Amino acid sequence: MTEHPAQLRTEISDSWDRCATTGVSIDLPAAPVTLDDGALRQRRGTHPLRGVRPLVEDVLGQAVRDCGAVLALGDADGHLLWVSGASVALRRAERIGFVAGGNWNERVAGTNAPGTALRLDTPVLVRGREHYVDAVRAWSCAATPIHDPVTASVLGVLDVTGGRQVAVPQTLAMVRAAARMAEAELARLAPARGPGDRAAEFGMDIGGRAAPGRDGHAPDGSTLNGLALNRLGPDGLDTDALRLDALGRTEALLSRATGRSVRLGQRHSEILVVLATHPGGLTGTELADLVYPHPVSPATVRAEVNRLRALLGPEVLESRPYRLRAPLGGDWCTVRSLLTVGDVDGAVRAYRGRLLPRSTSPAVEALADDLEWSLRTAVLDSGRVELMAAWTRTAAGGDDLEMWTAQLHRLPAGSPRRPLAAGQVARLDRELGATTPIRRR
Numbered sequence: 001m002t003e004h005p006a007q008l009r010t011e012i013s014d015s016w017d018r019c020a021t022t023g024v025s026i027d028l029p030a031a032p033v034t035l036d037d038g039a040l041r042q043r044r045g046t047h048p049l050r051g052v053r054p055l056v057e058d059v060l061g062q063a064v065r066d067c068g069a070v071l072a073l074g075d076a077d078g079h080l081l082w083v084s085g086a087s088v089a090l091r092r093a094e095r096i097g098f099v100a101g102g103n104w105n106e107r108v109a110g111t112n113a114p115g116t117a118l119r120l121d122t123p124v125l126v127r128g129r130e131h132y133v134d135a136v137r138a139w140s141c142a143a144t145p146i147h148d149p150v151t152a153s154v155l156g157v158l159d160v161t162g163g164r165q166v167a168v169p170q171t172l173a174m175v176r177a178a179a180r181m182a183e184a185e186l187a188r189l190a191p192a193r194g195p196g197d198r199a200a201e202f203g204m205d206i207g208g209r210a211a212p213g214r215d216g217h218a219p220d221g222s223t224l225n226g227l228a229l230n231r232l233g234p235d236g237l238d239t240d241a242l243r244l245d246a247l248g249r250t251e252a253l254l255s256r257a258t259g260r261s262v263r264l265g266q267r268h269s270e271i272l273v274v275l276a277t278h279p280g281g282l283t284g285t286e287l288a289d290l291v292y293p294h295p296v297s298p299a300t301v302r303a304e305v306n307r308l309r310a311l312l313g314p315e316v317l318e319s320r321p322y323r324l325r326a327p328l329g330g331d332w333c334t335v336r337s338l339l340t341v342g343d344v345d346g347a348v349r350a351y352r353g354r355l356l357p358r359s360t361s362p363a364v365e366a367l368a369d370d371l372e373w374s375l376r377t378a379v380l381d382s383g384r385v386e387l388m389a390a391w392t393r394t395a396a397g398g399d400d401l402e403m404w405t406a407q408l409h410r411l412p413a414g415s416p417r418r419p420l421a422a423g424q425v426a427r428l429d430r431e432l433g434a435t436t437p438i439r440r441r
Contacts, residue, residue: 011120012130015111018119019132024110028133031097031109035079040101044081049073049146049156051189052182053082056158059178069162070098076154078105078115089162096135098161109133113141114159121145121154122290123176123366127167140167144179149187152280158182173373180370184340242316243329244272248353267291268308270361276330277367281323290363332371344378348390351375357395372396376403385410389417392424401428 008016035043044050053073061084064071070085070093080102083090093099097109106115110132117124123144131137143159158179160166246252252269255261264272274290275282282290284301292300309317318325332355338347355368376396379387380403388407391397408421 008130011116011124012111012126015106015116015119016132018106019110022107024107024132026110026132026134028110029135030095031102031104033097033099033101034103034108035101037101040081043075043079047075047081047156048148048186049075049081049182052146052185055185056178056182057084059181060160060174063174064160064162067162067165069160069166072098072114072157072159072161074104074114074118074157074159076118076156077103078108078118078157079103080114081156093161096139098139110136112136113143113161114157117143117145117159118154118157122363123172125167125169125172128164138163140164142166142172142175144172144176146179146182146186149183152278155186169369170373173369174377176366176370177374177377180336180374181340242312243331244269244276245331246273246356247331247335247351248357250356250358252356262311264311266356266358267304268311269356270359270364271304271308272324272328273330273332273356273367274361274363275317275322275324276328276333277363279323281321283321287322291361293360293362332367335375336371339374339378344375344382344384344387347375348379348387351394353395376400379403380406383410385417399428399432401425401432404428 056073057071060071064084065086068086068089070083070089072080072084073082074080080098080100083093083098083100083102085093098104103109104112104115106112106119109115111126112131112133113124113126116126123142125140125142127140129137131139139161140163141159141161143157145154146156146158147153148155158175160171160175165171243255244252245255246269249269251266252264252272253261254264254272270291271287274287278290284298287305288296288298288301305317305319305322309319316325317323331350331352335347335350338344338350351371355371356364357368359365359368376391379391383406385407388403388410391403392400392407397403404421404424408418408425411418411421
């Protein structure tokens with residue numbers, strides 16, 4: 001078995017073990033190109049992601065080219081269908097088989113962001129020497145799966161691959177945000193469904209309802225909770241009966257339509273957030289991997305879920321798989337829905353802080369990063385000083401050099417806010433330096 005380099009992260013170490021078990025050669029010169037031109041054209045022409053590729057290019061394309069990297073969209077089997085980016089980077093990527101038609105499934109190409117993200121169904125950042133195959137270790141990559149917003153099945157993967165500048169958490173957050181936008185666009189493009197079908201996770205108008213207003217309600221009064229519109233769920237349960245407020249709270253507040261509310265412990269808060277974002281349900285192992293920062297026994301998961309079921313009732317939370325029998329509304333879903341329809345003002349007002357800020361759950365932390373980055377990007381792109389000022393008053397924005405700088409550049413010469421902005425820019429320049437993360441334009 002190939003020897004692990006020192007201090008590999010658990011998800012990377014586990015991937016190396018899988019690669020060794022399946023016989024991937026560490027000396028593989030390049031990933032194989034398994035789709036010829038004809039097969040590639042056919043797969044591109046029928047793949048659902050073809051409809052969102054222009055959006056992905058618009059969101060990430062220029063930023064990727066500016067940093068000398070490569071952008072890829074692949075299918076659920078790990079085949080790269082579209083690859084674009086800086087010309088020099090594209091020529092280098094050809095040498096390792098990172099081209100349209102190349103197969104980057106983990107079982108074929110070893111540990112890599114697109115392949116491992118598909119294997120784990122979670123966002124993955126792979127830095128340099130964390131790659132299993134020697135030929136790929138000059139690269140770093142960040143990837144996340146893209147899901148069907150109706151069935152929650154994996155459609156494919158979005159990846160950014162480049163040099164050291166890619167190997168930062170901000171890149172993965174940016175990729176996740178672009179993937180969520182792609183899923184929202186897939187929901188918008190989906191054909192209308194009957195009232196018995198599940199609405200899209202992102203609150204889009206799949207069932208023919210109107211888009212939400214600034215308060216998160218559609219014009220007809222139905223609540224847009226980010227998972228489904230107001231309707232009867234399985235067995236006649238009212239889908240608006242439960243709401244979870246978790247932004248800026250270390251322990252979420254669960255409210256019922258009757259007006260009763262209860263404050264949940266941190267672990268129960270994390271479990272509910274994770275289940276709300278996986279409407280198809282999760283096995284005990286999957287739930288443990290998403291909620292706990294370290295390995296736990298199945299008995300631990302069962303005990304926590306049983307306690308939570310006793311609080312909610314068996315008609316709300318079921319097992320085999322663990323899932324909510326009715327969609328759960330959440331304040332973080334409202335922010336995401338408002339961003340989806342372009343209401344940045346409403347999203348800023350609704351954002352009360354980071355999602356479960358003390359959470360140690362990998363899934364919750366990723367969701368919190370995604371939401372925070374999406375909102376920050378929308379505020380920057382708006383060019384509006386009042387929204388930038390609101391962002392710098394949040395816990396995440398107080399030390400945001402790029403936001404303070406953008407605000408300073410847009411404030412008129414006589415504005416009373418200029419001295420504050422100039423002072424914050426000077427302070428952060430001293431403390432942090434002038435380097436800012438990659439961001440889309």
